[in-house]
Amino acid sequence: MDLLLNFLPAIIIIVVMFGITMIAALYSTYGERKVAAYLQDRHGPNRAGPGGLLQPLADGVKMFLKEEIIPVASNKFLFILGPSIAMTCALMTGVVLPWGDKFTLFGRTFNLQATDLNIGVLYVFAVVSVSVYGIMIGGWASNNKWSLMGAIRASSQIISYELSMGLSIIALLMVTGTLSFREIVLQQHGGILHWNFIAQPLGFLIFLICAFAECNRAPFDLAECETELVGGYHTEYSSMKLGFFLFAEYINMFISSAVMSALFFGGFNFPGMDFLAEKGLDANWITLIGTAGYFLKIIFFIFFFMWVRWTIPRFRYDQLMNLGWKSLIPIALLNLAITAAVMVIRHSNNFGF
Amino acid sequence: MLQSLFYFLSFTSIFLACMVVFAKNPVHSVLYLILTFFTIAGHYLILNAQFLALVHVVVYAGAIMVLFLFVIMLLNLNAETEPRQSMLMKFAGTIAGGCLMLVLIAVFSKANALPAAHEVNSQIGLIKNLGKILYTDYIMPFEVASILFLIAMIGAVILAKREPKAAI
Numbered sequence: 001m002d003l004l005l006n007f008l009p010a011i012i013i014i015v016v017m018f019g020i021t022m023i024a025a026l027y028s029t030y031g032e033r034k035v036a037a038y039l040q041d042r043h044g045p046n047r048a049g050p051g052g053l054l055q056p057l058a059d060g061v062k063m064f065l066k067e068e069i070i071p072v073a074s075n076k077f078l079f080i081l082g083p084s085i086a087m088t089c090a091l092m093t094g095v096v097l098p099w100g101d102k103f104t105l106f107g108r109t110f111n112l113q114a115t116d117l118n119i120g121v122l123y124v125f126a127v128v129s130v131s132v133y134g135i136m137i138g139g140w141a142s143n144n145k146w147s148l149m150g151a152i153r154a155s156s157q158i159i160s161y162e163l164s165m166g167l168s169i170i171a172l173l174m175v176t177g178t179l180s181f182r183e184i185v186l187q188q189h190g191g192i193l194h195w196n197f198i199a200q201p202l203g204f205l206i207f208l209i210c211a212f213a214e215c216n217r218a219p220f221d222l223a224e225c226e227t228e229l230v231g232g233y234h235t236e237y238s239s240m241k242l243g244f245f246l247f248a249e250y251i252n253m254f255i256s257s258a259v260m261s262a263l264f265f266g267g268f269n270f271p272g273m274d275f276l277a278e279k280g281l282d283a284n285w286i287t288l289i290g291t292a293g294y295f296l297k298i299i300f301f302i303f304f305f306m307w308v309r310w311t312i313p314r315f316r317y318d319q320l321m322n323l324g325w326k327s328l329i330p331i332a333l334l335n336l337a338i339t340a341a342v343m344v345i346r347h348s349n350n351f352g353f
Numbered sequence: 354m355l356q357s358l359f360y361f362l363s364f365t366s367i368f369l370a371c372m373v374v375f376a377k378n379p380v381h382s383v384l385y386l387i388l389t390f391f392t393i394a395g396h397y398l399i400l401n402a403q404f405l406a407l408v409h410v411v412v413y414a415g416a417i418m419v420l421f422l423f424v425i426m427l428l429n430l431n432a433e434t435e436p437r438q439s440m441l442m443k444f445a446g447t448i449a450g451g452c453l454m455l456v457l458i459a460v461f462s463k464a465n466a467l468p469a470a471h472e473v474n475s476q477i478g479l480i481k482n483l484g485k486i487l488y489t490d491y492i493m494p495f496e497v498a499s500i501l502f503l504i505a506m507i508g509a510v511i512l513a514k515r516e517p518k519a520a521i
Binding site for chain 1: 384411420427
């Protein structure tokens with residue numbers, strides 16, 4: 001019984017987060033269409049429900065009811081495995097993210113976080129690097145040249161940008177000295193000036209660019225470049241298997257926004273946190289406001305993803321590779337060296353200042 | 354509990370490793386190899402080496418095997434294009450492999466369990482302890498290994514650059 005009580009908060013948080021992630025991804029599709037519409041001076045979806053709010057549900061039902069086609073020449077098992085891996089990996093990352101501070105309920109205090117791994121950042125990297133297989137296997141199993149090209153583009157892009165992403169994170173880890181998401185967020189307590197993007201502006205910029213590439217989002221959506229590759233790696237997919245691929249992309253966007261807000265923008269910290277605590281506001285309320293603030297930051301980043309998608313045209317593939325290997329990695333290495341030098345100077349008195 | 358987990362992981366990793374060899378389709382072989390790496394990461398986890406487990410997944414399952422998969426997918430190997438192996442080669446391979454197995458079994462069945470050289474800290478696999486040891490006691494081998502990697506990287510770049518432009 002006691003064991004169950006210990007695990008119960010984690011289980012509840014996992015279930016709630018699963019729901020929120022799904023809803024966030026569902027409404028990201030709606031948000032994307034609305035943002036695109038406003039940027040292009042249109043109305044966007046406005047028929048289903050008030051302001052088109054039920055459009056995602058209609059889309060979902062449509063996805064489920066469409067005819068399921070598995071190409072004859074495809075490898076059936078791998079064809080189904082591809083989107084399943086993409087979806088599973090997309091949903092796995094949310095476990096280590098800190099959604100809120102301490103919360104007290106029925107005399108028990110627990111963190112609004114499913115589990116706090118002491119290597120949480122690395123865990124996210126591991127899951128991201130495995131999620132490449134969803135696209136690769138799906139693209140290959142379709143037995144279609146466009147799909148294969150799309151899959152290869154997507155995965156080489158993801159592994160190339162993973163390098164500079166990792167380097168930018170290493171610079172951040174030098175500053176924080178921990179791989180645990182919770183500790184990184186708690187270190188940023190105490191106003192905007194303590195948030196990591198102040199200390200690591202270059203690192204944040206690199207991380208942001210790499211996040212676009214990792215999610216296969218415009219301007220780096222070469223994997224599904226219609227003019228060159230028909231539909232990219234999901235050319236042969238139909239019905240909910242296509243839905244899973246598209247859904248995984250939106251979930252990845254949500255998760256990378258969450259990772260970015262936690263690592264660089266203070267996570268559940270918000271300006272005026274200590275002021276409210278001094279005024280005697282209940283700690284639970286502060287936690288809830290913090291969680292709401294965290295979600296606001298996430299929504300802002302999701303909006304930013306969409307904003308960029310409908311503003312900047314797509315890169316050419318060689319430009320993409322040149323940017324990744326010849327610009328971002330050297331800049332990330334430079335950032336790493338500068339950070340290391342500053343850390344040495346700050347932490348040792350041997351230099352006399 | 355831990356022991357049964359160990360046996361489960363060991364049997365699955367051996368089974369999957371065998372499947373790497375027996376699978377007819379090279380892409381399936383690579384996928385089995387990836388699963389084998391996951392079971393090995395599981396072994397690291399029950400040894401309380403979480404850092405090693407995740408790095409293993411990132412590096413081997415996530416990066417190296419992707420490149421393997423790349424090459425094999427682009428070659429598009431299948432039964433028709435595969436060169437036929439002569440019977441003699443198969444026999445030679447079987448005999449050589451069998452001899453190796455015989456030697457290994459002979460060696461390991463006679464081997465005594467070695468006692469631990471000194472007390473092993475069960476928390477050594479945690480990232481904090483591992484980092485401290487790597488950067489204090491083992492700083493020299495660690496740095497030498499990283500220089501070796503750097504040299505290998507530069508070598509790979511030079512080899513790739515030597516290709517004339519006509520190749521594209």
